[in-house]
Amino acid sequence: MTVNKSNNTIQAAWVALGSLFAFGFSIVSSIILSRYFDKTDYGTYKQVIYVYHTLLIVFTLGLPKTYSYFLPRTNDCYVKSLVKKITTVFYILGALFSFSLFFFSPQLAKILNNPDLELALKVFSPVPFILLPTMGIEGIFATYNKNKYMALYNVVSKSFILICICCSVIVLEGNYLTAIVGFTIASLISLLFANYLKHRCLRDKGSAPTLVSFKEIIKFSIPLLRASIWGLLLGNCTSYFISRYFGTKVFAEFSNGALELPFVGMIVNACSTVLLPFFSQKNYESVNAKDEILIVWKNAFEKTIKLTYPLVMFFCFYSYDVMEFLYGAQYHISGLYFRIMLISSFFTVIAYAPILIAIGATSFFSRVHFVGACCVIVLQYTSILLFNSSFVVTAIYVVCNGVMIVSMLLYITKYFNTHISTIIPFKTVGLITVISFVLSWVTKLFSNNIPVLNNSLQVIMVSFALYFFIYLIASNIFRIDYSYVMKLFSFNKK
Known part of the structure; x- marks a missing residue:
């Protein structure tokens, strides 16, 4: 285990840099879509992302923090086994998430009062299975002072998302459905790159069977799951009420304005990522x-x-x-x-x-x-x-x-x-x-x-x-x- 207090400044800087680039690419994609879509199409696209991030909290079961909690307490010879065990759980949860999005899309569209959302969610449904295994990898990098990998991952993955969305909307003159397809393709590239960086970060670690059981992992994550569910209601009920009672156009206006100043999130996330391990x-x-x-x-x-x-x-x-x-x-x-x-x-x-x-x-x-x-x-x-x-x-x-x-x-x-x-x-x-x-x-x-x-x-x-x-x-x-x-x-x- 190599958490080094004297190195916290450098590690925080790498996390902050990655967060800044991630936010920047997100803003640029919103700028492009806001100008190429009318408010109805743009609002539908934002609702898809809203549904994904809302249900993501439930289907991750509080597991992203397990890397930061268990790895600092785990001997190097068991590290690869522990990471593999947690990653396997993410794949299973991702599959459940994807199936849920596909089969319950009519009900979700009805809840958000937007008929166009049903098809959009079905097109988007492969994304959770692809992206869930990338959840929490910042905990791996932070534990072993490799946060430059997190910065690199954010830059590369968000770049591909931006490129794929731009190609689908501008070059192909597509609508919100083609933008979702572009997002899906970029997500697959993000998964492959995340696996490559995890392998590089852990290449000198052992793969002996971990002493940490699934029971211990779940015991740690369940309170975080409960907090995540309540946090889900807390953080997303505003979007729900506005989407449900004020219409798609008002929701589009709210979605663009209801954002955090990037520098605040960048700095706080950097501190949290580095300090937890x-x-x-x-x-x-x-x-x-x-x-x-x-x-x-x-x-x-x-x-x-x-x-x-x-x-x-x-x-x-x-x-x-x-x-x-x-x-x-x-x-x-x-x-x-x-x-x-x-x-x-x-x-x-x-x-x-x-x-x-x-x-x-x-x-x-x-x-x-x-x-x-x-x-x-x-x-x-x-x-x-x-x-x-x-x-x-x-x-x-x-x-x-x-x-x-x-x-x-x-x-x-x-x-x-x-x-x-x-x-x-x-x-x-x-x-x-x-x-x-x-x-x-x-x-x-x-x-x-x-x-x-x-x-x-x-x-x-x-x-x-x-x-x-x-x-x-x-x-x-x-x-x-x-x-x-x-x-x-x-x-x-x-």
Whole structure:
């Protein structure tokens, strides 16, 4: 086992780079489809992806995290056997998922009130069997400090998805069905490449029969499965209510706007991917696990806040400009969804999942998601009856998600027998928030009064350059330390 604390910066940088490219390719494909499809066809395509990601949570049974949990605790001679055992389960689940999509497509189309969805899901049905075996491979790469493989996998796989979709839509002048066929072909290429990278990563490991039984794997994953199911309801009921009660066109507008700022997801996912194997190993081996885990987690938490809050605040002010640039003037209203969802980023920067999993608090993790899902469903349905507003439905999700994250943060402080003020640097958070708000407001006023900035791209570029320059000056004046950013992007050892 080779989890190396001193190497965390380099590994996090590779994960972040891969996540950035993955998000970039996803955005580019959305930009292309938004312009070549009308809202009805585009909404149908987005519904297919929505159904896939919704059911994916159920059919993976919480297994993607098993790599990050068990591999740091497994002797090298058993590694290949353990990975093969988990991968076999993924193939079985993928087959069940594909059959379910094909045979239950009429019912799913009826639920989402879109007759065109039935055929689209049948065409898409081979994808789960192809892609499920690639789930969780980031845990393998993170465990053995090979996250550059994850970055390479994201770049190659997402490139092929983009190329195949572009060829089917632009070159062949196809519709959403040909785009799905292109997605399927690219998925097969992704599977082959993932298997190749897994083989390279594990080529010096042994293949002796693993001591980890299926029972242990399932025992670990079941609480995560329950949490995933509640998380499924929590994260997707917003899409369901909007799709069901507000129509395909509104769903298309919501789908484009209800996205996370890529830099936030990139940074948080990088921290989670790298820290989970480290926390799992320390909690298994070290007598001073609590002290070591808390120190590393606090450090990562504070750095994440410093890096993400200024970006989130800036894009809150420029949400409409971003949507118009990405998807065109017809999706101007998506900017309001984007702004609402950005508010949740002030909470989601907390990488709570890896520490809860590592300390064995998966049951609590599951209960919180259950209560949160119940609250969101009741409140969102009530809001439809009272206000009939898709924006209120979106805002309810953001508020409930924030409350859930705070409750999990309080649990962590209790576990480590500390106070929340020792984990959250309230002074730094307040200072960064105020500075970011003022500078964003000033740059927005500036850009609104310059007539030569006549399109959204110019507004965003000029405003961000000005904002970035002034913020650097302000951070030096108020002594907000960003020296670690240079270490991250220069790939220094420490």
